[in-house]
Amino acid sequence: MFEAHKKIINTEKIAYWIFLVLGVMNVGFVLMICVYLLIAGTPAIVKVGPIDFLFGTTWASTAAQPKFGILPFILTSIYGTIGAIVIGLPLGFFSAVYLAKMASRKVKAVIEPMVDLLAGIPSVVYGFIGMLVLVPGIRALFGLPDGSGLLAAIIVLAIMILPSIIKVSITAIEAVPEEYTLGSLALGANKVETIFRVVVPAARSGISAAVVLGVGRAIGEAMAVMMVAGNAANMPDSLFQSVRFLTTAVASEMSYSSGLQREALFSIALVLFAFIMVINGILNMLLKKGIKR
Amino acid sequence: MSENNANAAAEGNIFTVSKFNLWYGDHHALHNINMDIKEHTITALIGPSGCGKSTFIRNLNRMNDLIPSTKLEGSILYNNEELVNSDIDVSKLRKEVGMVFQKPNPFPMSIYDNIAYGPRTHGVRNRAKLDNLVTESLKSAAIYEEVKDRMSSSALGLSGGQQQRLCIARALAVQPRVLLMDEPTSALDPISTGKIEELAMQLKEKYTIVIVTHNMQQALRISDYTAFFLLGDLVEFGPTEKIFTKPEDKRTEDYITGRFG
């Protein structure tokens, strides 16, 4: 019996350490990602010069006199993300209000899995449908030589962020205490006024979290955008311009890059990572605020 | 009754608690507790809820280890081994000092596996020995007849009272010396309660029982000694008869006679 107990105690100690190590490995992975991005991404920024790199308007990585300015990509990513939010937010927000407050239980039980499905469709499928439906559609509608460009990317991104906006907004709206609704109804407000003037404002930090989550998704999406945005390194001067996002700039040249060009691609990834870290910081802040309230 | 007590005293104390204090964070939950618990007796801990009796009983098998930020002072001797802040093998201690909880908590397994859980934990692998332990424990807990035909069905299908007796059987299966019962009947109907009380009195022959209860009739019916807790103090401790008939402390008298609580 004594031996058995000693063995049990040893197993327990080993189990504790295994779980501790597994947990700490997560920290290791994040550190690994940060360190590798920094090591791989810094040299080109130093060589090109941070100002020229971040604010240079020309990207000509394979030219005889290569230029590495990534402002076009940064602006494209920002415009693209804003555009996606402008379209996706109202669509997602009103859908969420409908599902959370107006739909009957049955309708909700049918539609919610559909929203989940939207979230589960692979991004290449979105890109593919965008290529075949959206791009020719835009070309025909506006009489352009080519329909691929910023607008097509914005629409695809808007659809792709829709499920996360809907999901998070529903959670936020449903978390508003029932007493608010009752209080407002008791004062003579009708149901719609109650929803939009009482419930929605009370859920605003959760809804802003949905927006930030959507921003993060949109700015990080690569494949779908790569299939519809045209991929020329232009400044995003118009909605129909063929453009490259930060993500697609990395993806489209990586497989044949070398030397400074390759280093510059890692620098772009580093810039993207910086954007994402800021967005995640804001997101976590909003979510924590939402929980506190 | 007095003869019985004399015997117990002769056999000595199984727990000796002296100057025991407990804090949860900043909250001083138990103040300077002194108490001797004798073998083969039933000791009832009574008092209004939140007075520290459950907290106290959980120190007798170190279940309070599970709650972080608990601070202990003083001494609890079990069988002359120090429990407070010592590095004794809690697994061995809990094998000897079993526990039955307020809400019946059978594991989501078969009836057989529930009872066999403890013995298996302590290294019993032999099937025949396990079978024997399971049967004996169920018999001791007076539930064998009710479950013998469905040993492999889920324990969650039993009624609340049956579940609680199953939990007692489960605790007995590791062959403990002491059984701690934390309000074992508070979630049960009167008939099940009666069965468990009867069981407790039978078990006294072989085990020492410490029972937390809200129900003063219950304490009076089954216990040999009674301890009255109030707001973290042990107000009075002595033979049950004396506590209920000639309490020394005014507060005990008030509580017993139902003036508060």
Next chain:
Amino acid sequence: MSVASTKRKIYKATMLSLSNICMAITVALVFFLIIYIFVKSIPYFSWELLSTSPSYLKGTIGVLPDIMNTIYIIFMALVLVLPMGVGTAIYLNEYSNRPKVEKAIEYCIETLAGIPSIIYGLVGMLVFCQFMGLQTSLLAGALTLMIMNLPTIIRTTQESLKTVPQSYREGAFGLGAAKWRVIRTVVLPCCIDGIVTGCILSVGRMMGESAALLFTAGFAHNLNGFFDAMHSAGATLTVALYVYAKEQGRFDVAFVIAAILMLMSLVINITATVLARRIQNKKGE
């Protein structure tokens, strides 16, 4: 008073119709996507396409290698991520007694959840393919997918660990069982449903992933056995869809792959929903 009430009526009508219209658009979108893919792809489905490898000699295309690669990489990534993720969740919920370590791990999991897949792809390429010398291979891809899916597995496992009643743990501790035994024999068996849900969600994400696999798992269309496939490059269905649609202009093949992916998402979604409802019912009991 009447102006105010007219205003209120307009407000009500506007908001109500906006909600209805937006919901209708969303629903229509889902239907359009599903119907478009399935209707367009049906003519291109053939047993030959599904059951062969591409052949330059015969000039034919087959997606079997891509299907197998997808299955292999998901299987391998799951084998890797399950112990890591479940282990981390167990540490956080059951063991952790150091708040600082716990906080650091939680923060890192949040960070992992937010990193875009293209960055995972790059770092996976740097670390697994180059530094660890795995080359462009399914194993490198699976390792990348493992890190990406840690947050999903950890979160779902944590959620289900939280639903295990504390009284089960107390009961087992009270019998003298030590922590790992309690977790292994009482706590984890209660969490199987939750962990399976996490796996299904992860399978969905892995199946849909492409950007992270471009530079780690590669583009090859060779049919291999599991162990050969692990250390050779191979395209998954998503990567193959990208290559066929964007680089080779073979929309017929792309449609078939898109339909397969769509079907798989449907199956995964339905399974996850059913499981989630089952767990919900259990909680209600």
